[in-house]
Amino acid sequence: MNALLSNVWFLVAVILLLVTPEATTSWWYMGAVGSSTSSSRVMCNNIPGLVAHQRQLCQRYPEIMHVIGLGVSEWTAECQHQFRHHRWNCNTLERDQSLFGKLVLRSSRESAFVYAISSAGVVFAITRACSQGELKSCSCDPNKKGPSKDNKGSFDWGGCSDNIDYGIKFARAFVDAKERKGKDARALMNLHNNRAGRKAVKRFMKQDCKCHGVSGSCTLRTCWLAMGDFRRSGDFLWRKYNGAIQVVMNQDGTGFTVANKKFNKPTSNDLVYFENSPDYCLRDRDAGSVGTAGRLCNQTSRGMDSCEVMCCGRGYDTARVTKMAKCECKFHWCCAVHCKECLETVDVHTCKAPKDVPWREKT
Numbered sequence: 001m002n003a004l005l006s007n008v009w010f011l012v013a014v015i016l017l018l019v020t021p022e023a024t025t026s027w028w029y030m031g032a033v034g035s036s037t038s039s040s041r042v043m044c045n046n047i048p049g050l051v052a053h054q055r056q057l058c059q060r061y062p063e064i065m066h067v068i069g070l071g072v073s074e075w076t077a078e079c080q081h082q083f084r085h086h087r088w089n090c091n092t093l094e095r096d097q098s099l100f101g102k103l104v105l106r107s108s109r110e111s112a113f114v115y116a117i118s119s120a121g122v123v124f125a126i127t128r129a130c131s132q133g134e135l136k137s138c139s140c141d142p143n144k145k146g147p148s149k150d151n152k153g154s155f156d157w158g159g160c161s162d163n164i165d166y167g168i169k170f171a172r173a174f175v176d177a178k179e180r181k182g183k184d185a186r187a188l189m190n191l192h193n194n195r196a197g198r199k200a201v202k203r204f205m206k207q208d209c210k211c212h213g214v215s216g217s218c219t220l221r222t223c224w225l226a227m228g229d230f231r232r233s234g235d236f237l238w239r240k241y242n243g244a245i246q247v248v249m250n251q252d253g254t255g256f257t258v259a260n261k262k263f264n265k266p267t268s269n270d271l272v273y274f275e276n277s278p279d280y281c282l283r284d285r286d287a288g289s290v291g292t293a294g295r296l297c298n299q300t301s302r303g304m305d306s307c308e309v310m311c312c313g314r315g316y317d318t319a320r321v322t323k324m325a326k327c328e329c330k331f332h333w334c335c336a337v338h339c340k341e342c343l344e345t346v347d348v349h350t351c352k353a354p355k356d357v358p359w360r361e362k363t
C-alpha cells in the first residue's frame with residue numbers, strides 16, 4: 001500500500017515538473033503545496049521550482065520547510081495589505097505555480113518588493129519558530145546569556161532572545177540559492193532585494209527588560225531581544241518600495257550602478273529594480289498583472305484607489321448594498337460600549353472590465 005502511494009506521489013511530482021516551466025516557478029509556491037505527512041523526500045520532490053541546493057535543504061530540514069510554507073500566507077497577506085490601494089495588489093494567481101505569475105521573471109519595482117518581503121517573511125517565520133521551540137535545529141539565541149551592559153547600566157540576559165541570526169542564515173542559504181546559480185542581472189537584483197528584506201526584519205529587533213528587586217526598584221534587570229511586529233518590516237519595505245532605485249548593470253557585469261546619476265547609490269537597505277512597471281490596468285500574464293476589472297475603488301479619494309486611477313479611465317459600476325452595521329453606540333460608565341445593529345446602505349464602486357477584446361490580453 002505504501003509503495004503504491006509513493007508511486008502515485010512520484011507520478012504526480014513528475015507530471016508537475018513536466019507541465020511546469022522550471023523558470024517561472026519559485027519556492028513561493030511552497031505555501032500552496034504545504035507539507036503533508038508524507039516523507040520529506042516525497043514532499044521535497046513535490047515542490048516544483050526548487051533548485052538542487054534548495055531540495056537538499058528541504059530534505060535535511062523538513063520541519064523548517066513546513067514553517068517556510070506556512071509563512072507564505074503571512075507575507076503575502078502583508079504584501080496585499082501594503083498594496084491594497086494600488087492597481088497591482090499583490091494578488092496571487094490561482095492554480096499558478098509561481099504564485100504571482102510571471103512577476104517572478106520581471107525586474108520591476110513590484111518584483112523587487114515581493115523578493116524583499118518574501119525573504120523577510122522567511123527570516124521572521126524561522127526565527128519565531130526557533131523561539132517557540134518548534135525546531136530541532138535551533139532555539140533561543142544561545143549567545144544572549146550572562147551579564148551584560150547597556151546605557152542604563154548592567155543587566156542579565158534572561159528569558160528567550162529571538163535567534164535572528166539563525167533565521168537570517170537559513171533564509172540566506174535557502175532563498176538565495178536560486179539566484180546564486182545564475183549570474184545575470186536579474187539574479188544580482190534579486191540577491192540585493194532579498195538581503196534588504198532580511199535586514200528589514202533585523203532592524204526592528206528590540207530589547208525588552210523586566211525589573212526585579214524590592215518594589216520594582218530595578219536593582220536587577222533581565223533583558224532579552226525580541227523581533228518587532230512583522231507589520232513594521234512591511235511598512236519599512238513599503239517605504240523602500242516607494243523610494244526604490246532604478247539601476248543598470250555596470251560595464252563588466254559584476255554589479256550595478258544607479259541609472260540616473262542624480263540619485264544616490266543604493267545602500268543595502270534600498271530596493272533596486274531595472275525595468276519600469278507596466279500600468280497593471282489589464283490582465284497580462286507576462287507582466288504578472290491580473291488587471292483591475294472588478295476591483296473596488298473609492299469615489300471620493302484622489303489617490304491611487306480613486307475610481308479614475310484604479311479603473312484606468314474605463315469607468316465603474318455602482319451597486320447599492322445594504323449591510324448590518326453597529327450604530328447608536330453609547331458609552332456606559334465604566335467601561336463598556338453598547339451599540340445597536342442597524343441596516344446601513346452604502347454605494348460600492350467596482351471597476352468595469354475593458355469593453356472590446358483587449359489587445360494586451362494574453363493567457
Ligand SMILES: *[C@@H]1O[C@H](CO)[C@@H](O)[C@H](O)[C@H]1NC(C)=O
Nearest residue numbers: 297298299300301302303305
Ligand atoms: C475614500 O477616500 C476618502 C478620502 O481619502 C476616505 O476618507 C474614505 O474613508 C474612503 N472610503 C472608503 C470606503 O475607503
